[in-house]
Amino acid sequence: MKPSPYQIAAFTAAARERSFSKAAAVLGVTQSSITQHVAKLERLMGTLLFVRRRDGLELTPAAEELFQVSDRLRTLEQIIDEKVASYGALSAGHLRIIANAPRPALPVIAKYTQLHPQVQIDFSLYSWTIAMQKLHERDMDIAIITEPEVVEGVSLHEMSQTPYKLHVRRDYALAGRKAVSLADLNEEIVVMPEDGSFTQRIVDAKVKAAGLQLSRVIKTSTFPVVKEAVLHGVGVGIVLEDSLFPSNNLVALPIREMPETYRHCLVTPPYKRDLRLVRSFVDVALE
Structure with missing residues (x-):
């Protein structure tokens, strides 16, 4: 039996948000709908996908492997939606941004939110090692990292240099x-x-x-x-x-x-760089 699109969508949203309730809000459905779809997918796969922790959902190895594919699929769907809708303005959306230092990320975020106040931004600071780990795992839309390691396929833009x-x-x-x-x-x-x-x-x-x-x-x-x-x-x-x-x-x-001097670089996963929201943020960052 094949998984349904609703099961994949529920799983992907939960994996992205690390929360069933946040996934429900993103998809505009009830939390029980998310949990039911994930439970059906777990039964279909014969394995547990999430472990509930106090600070959110933890992906099992099976979930991490599936998420690598399903997140790309969801991103492609978003790109198709944008092209079909032919958005004239950025009136809504959601960006996940990480960095290993407050600047230059926060000044860019401040400018971007002034231009696009309806876009929701989740911003997190991590150590350089954790930020690179999340970049390898594609667990963000945009990363602003000092001297990032070479990661195959990512788009990299130098923002500034500093000692x-x-x-x-x-x-x-x-x-x-x-x-x-x-x-x-x-x-x-x-x-x-x-x-x-x-x-x-x-x-x-x-x-x-x-x-x-x-x-x-x-x-x-x-x-x-x-x-x-x-x-x-x-x-x-x-x-x-x-x-x-x-x-x-x-x-x-x-x-x-x-x-x-060391470079501050803006990097995006290869399958997310064409998203309109991501492209608009990159444009603001590189002005």
């Missing part, structure tokens, strides 16, 4: 310097994003190449927490210069051993 700098509070002892060396940070408390971040990899490599060791490091979850920690006097932070919203209370100092 790493040491961020210190304006009243901090180092704030009056024109530049600092990594050796100057040996006795400082250095705040950085968690393991798995691009920053962690770069800083570790630079410190090792210089024959040094940062003895006092505090790791946090995301770039915004690094900024808050520095502003609260916890220590100093090494982050990309334009990854945080500027603050009059912070000073960004060049690091002598880290003069290189």
Whole structure:
């Protein structure tokens, strides 16, 4: 027996949203309808597709394999719908955007929502490693990632380049310097994003190449927490210069051993780049 289009649509929406209730809202049906279609598909396949967790649905290996195909099918259906309808304006829709730093993603999102206020945007920050994992799994519509790995088939657009700098509070002892060396940070408390971040990899490599060791490091979850920690006097932070919203209370100092610049890139899965919503976001980002 073949699965019905309704079963595939319900499964795909639930897998995208990681929620039966959100899937129901997206498809404009009841939650019981979603669960019934998924249950029938599970019986047809003879395997469990979702595990219910407190924070949402977790895909089983069988579901992940099916989702790789069904999500492409749903995207193609969306493209067909758009072409048939010949939309004259973007009056509705839903974009899932991820990034490994708040900027340059948030300024683009702010501009896009002003132009298209009816488009719903889900934005999530992840470590560089998790963001790359989601890109490999095609678990988003758009990703804005610093120096992304090469992924077959994705569309990549460079948005900007920026160096790493040491961020210190304006009243901090180092704030009056024109530049600092990594050796100057040996006795400082250095705040950085968690393991798995691009920053962690770069800083570790630079410190090792210089024959040094940062003895006092505090790791946090995301770039915004690094900024808050520095502003609260916890220590100093090494982050990309334009990854945080500027603050009059912070000073960004060049690091002598880290003069290189790194690319912020916008990437989209190959089968989603032709979606009108995705294309419109890319156009705004690259203006």
